[in-house]
Amino acid sequence: MPSPSVSIKDVAKRARVSVATVSRALNDKGPVKDETKQRILEAAEALRYVPHGAARSLITNRTHTIGVLLPDVYGEFFSELIRGIDTTARRAGYHLLVSGFHSAPGEVEAVLRAMRGRVDGLVAMSPDVGPETLRRNLPESLPLVLLNGSPEAKAHGFTGIRIDNLGGALAMGRHLIGLGHRAIAFLAGPEANRDAEERRRGFREALDEAGLVALPALELAGDFTEESGYRAGRELLALPLRPTAIFAANDSMAIGCLLALREAGVRVPEDSALGGFDDIPISRFISPPLTTVRVAIADLGTRAMERLLLAFAGSVGEPLEELAPATLIVRGSCGAGNGPEATRADSNPPFSSTFDRTREGDRSR
Amino acid sequence: MPSPSVSIKDVAKRARVSVATVSRALNDKGPVKDETKQRILEAAEALRYVPHGAARSLITNRTHTIGVLLPDVYGEFFSELIRGIDTTARRAGYHLLVSGFHSAPGEVEAVLRAMRGRVDGLVAMSPDVGPETLRRNLPESLPLVLLNGSPEAKAHGFTGIRIDNLGGALAMGRHLIGLGHRAIAFLAGPEANRDAEERRRGFREALDEAGLVALPALELAGDFTEESGYRAGRELLALPLRPTAIFAANDSMAIGCLLALREAGVRVPEDSALGGFDDIPISRFISPPLTTVRVAIADLGTRAMERLLLAFAGSVGEPLEELAPATLIVRGSCGAGNGPEATRADSNPPFSSTFDRTREGDRSR
DNA sequence: TCCCGTGATGTAAACGTTTCCACCCTGACA
DNA sequence: TGTCAGGGTGGAAACGTTTACATCACGGGA
Numbered sequence: 151m152p153s154p155s156v157s158i159k160d161v162a163k164r165a166r167v168s169v170a171t172v173s174r175a176l177n178d179k180g181p182v183k184d185e186t187k188q189r190i191l192e193a194a195e196a197l198r199y200v201p202h203g204a205a206r207s208l209i210t211n212r213t214h215t216i217g218v219l220l221p222d223v224y225g226e227f228f229s230e231l232i233r234g235i236d237t238t239a240r241r242a243g244y245h246l247l248v249s250g251f252h253s254a255p256g257e258v259e260a261v262l263r264a265m266r267g268r269v270d271g272l273v274a275m276s277p278d279v280g281p282e283t284l285r286r287n288l289p290e291s292l293p294l295v296l297l298n299g300s301p302e303a304k305a306h307g308f309t310g311i312r313i314d315n316l317g318g319a320l321a322m323g324r325h326l327i328g329l330g331h332r333a334i335a336f337l338a339g340p341e342a343n344r345d346a347e348e349r350r351r352g353f354r355e356a357l358d359e360a361g362l363v364a365l366p367a368l369e370l371a372g373d374f375t376e377e378s379g380y381r382a383g384r385e386l387l388a389l390p391l392r393p394t395a396i397f398a399a400n401d402s403m404a405i406g407c408l409l410a411l412r413e414a415g416v417r418v419p420e421d422s423a424l425g426g427f428d429d430i431p432i433s434r435f436i437s438p439p440l441t442t443v444r445v446a447i448a449d450l451g452t453r454a455m456e457r458l459l460l461a462f463a464g465s466v467g468e469p470l471e472e473l474a475p476a477t478l479i480v481r482g483s484c485g486a487g488n489g490p491e492a493t494r495a496d497s498n499p500p501f502s503s504t505f506d507r508t509r510e511g512d513r514s515r
Numbered sequence: 516m517p518s519p520s521v522s523i524k525d526v527a528k529r530a531r532v533s534v535a536t537v538s539r540a541l542n543d544k545g546p547v548k549d550e551t552k553q554r555i556l557e558a559a560e561a562l563r564y565v566p567h568g569a570a571r572s573l574i575t576n577r578t579h580t581i582g583v584l585l586p587d588v589y590g591e592f593f594s595e596l597i598r599g600i601d602t603t604a605r606r607a608g609y610h611l612l613v614s615g616f617h618s619a620p621g622e623v624e625a626v627l628r629a630m631r632g633r634v635d636g637l638v639a640m641s642p643d644v645g646p647e648t649l650r651r652n653l654p655e656s657l658p659l660v661l662l663n664g665s666p667e668a669k670a671h672g673f674t675g676i677r678i679d680n681l682g683g684a685l686a687m688g689r690h691l692i693g694l695g696h697r698a699i700a701f702l703a704g705p706e707a708n709r710d711a712e713e714r715r716r717g718f719r720e721a722l723d724e725a726g727l728v729a730l731p732a733l734e735l736a737g738d739f740t741e742e743s744g745y746r747a748g749r750e751l752l753a754l755p756l757r758p759t760a761i762f763a764a765n766d767s768m769a770i771g772c773l774l775a776l777r778e779a780g781v782r783v784p785e786d787s788a789l790g791g792f793d794d795i796p797i798s799r800f801i802s803p804p805l806t807t808v809r810v811a812i813a814d815l816g817t818r819a820m821e822r823l824l825l826a827f828a829g830s831v832g833e834p835l836e837e838l839a840p841a842t843l844i845v846r847g848s849c850g851a852g853n854g855p856e857a858t859r860a861d862s863n864p865p866f867s868s869t870f871d872r873t874r875e876g877d878r879s880r
Numbered sequence: 881t882c883c884c885g886t887g888a889t890g891t892a893a894a895c896g897t898t899t900c901c902a903c904c905c906t907g908a909c910a
Numbered sequence: 911t912g913t914c915a916g917g918g919t920g921g922a923a924a925c926g927t928t929t930a931c932a933t934c935a936c937g938g939g940a
Contacts, residue, residue: 155654168890181887202632204572205926208895229594236615248613250601267567289520432797533920546917570896573925
């Protein structure tokens, strides 16, 4: 059970030099005679020596690891984000210490504290956790990038990256209005969710621009699940005056809604246009393919990591807030393909874009 | 830039005791007078003291971290696996050091070596990397669980967990044959891929059982992508004698194939039955919903982690090999819903199962 | 010939913990 | 009153590195 691990001393002994020389030889620091160096490398090889990370971190004060703190490790969003962070991190020689946390009371604190001395920096996504909690449980000096944090985080001295929910929803709203729709239903996300709220605001803004009013009857509650989208769809069907278009605050709800419509024989997009948000992979495979707003998630991770690397390089700078773009993806479900915008729709067929996406992250940015 | 971090010494000074006492008080080891303990806790609180992980690891030889090594951090498989490992790990107080590696020559080695002194155990998925490479770059004593490794890994003294590809494919083959199909096409996966190979073997076994012969013309090459499934579908369409059923070695290919068939006006399942493997989330949303084989990925991660925990607890035992179940999921694409097996299909409607799945991992096992 | 710079190496301190050991004190027991 | 047990505490070693500093030999320039 006790690890009979070989340490630098063993290498030193075998190569008949001091540990200092071994360290120098292995790290290419300071002068070492070629002959000695050769002997040391051979000894290390023979003994299968691997330096002890913790010991090294202790003295160098560098772990070459960055922590990633996420509310839940679930689904495509998570894996995409990690992928974005990981590729950038690895390229720079960093590893990832990943930790999800559930909403259990003291859990965030516990996880945060566990990070001390194990990471050089932190990427945290904290929808619930306030900036104060973060700072209280973290060493003052730890570089930190907040993902989708509250807008006031900047004021607290945090640098963060947020998704441009507002811009994306605005684009979708404009698009639907541009297609001639006037009565547009909105399936909202969870009350407390910041993304959901921003998307609602973006949609409202589009309405305002066009001089349309938001009818309370056309704004339905949802919670980002397919099920809630399905329920909302049935509610819409029961309305005396049905909307000609529906904008769901995320793709899952849009899909649930689509099922409800289809069950009732309502055709999409002929009878009702439909738009979503997120561009989850399923979206391009359902029929009709879903018009949605793409969030470059992997890119989000990449940007966060790059910020951290910048901080490591010493250029601290003042806390910034960056917006990750959210771009409209026009597919079949909005009916643009039947109208004058057919070319735009054609330029993004569901199939070829699938293959594009496969390696998207590798060439992101 | 240098971290003005507060250490145990600062706490000791403030509480007017020795560092030894602070350590004892904070870890509840050895006797400390209540009054002193109180003073120490207050001091720690006031200074926002957080123990230094690396330093602690150095002396205790425990990092409370386990390494996860994956060939690629991409897609649903990855996130599900991580989720399975993470939930189990966190419950036991462990963190995850995640590292993907690309196929660059020395990269696996580099990543492996970086793990020394940073992890207490390792979960590795190594389709390409041989057992020898692993051992050569890892301390002898490090507990290791291999995911989907080669069957001979066990002989090398590794304990591993593999997906029951053979059993799953066998079940699918039996199912299709049971529905009366005699000419069944098989879309194979990548040549070198072990999973793909095992699935092929399972299918062949089902044919053998039924006294059917595998026609070379009905076995098409593929590489697990939608595109290759699409190509295979077109090849099948060009065949003089078309198969009445198609079994694709994974869902992505099945979906690509489905598109090819649909383009040609071939109806599924009326004109041709279709089966896949993996049960990726899209599968239940396409129309018709795809009959497939579900692999409990999160469960795979959970099992791996449990093995590791067992090893930490000291019960080393001989290297075992565990098989993670792969179960047949009957949906519409195989046509069972139209036949005598309608009840089985109904018991698994695409929608309710979606919601089931949402929290599947939390109650796995 | 002397001095000094420089390359090659070793010694030892330091990083922040945990833990073994020794010490002191108090009280109980003989 | 002496001894012993044991609670409470501090000193110091140890973990495996890196690195500042010291040492030494050697060679070149004055």
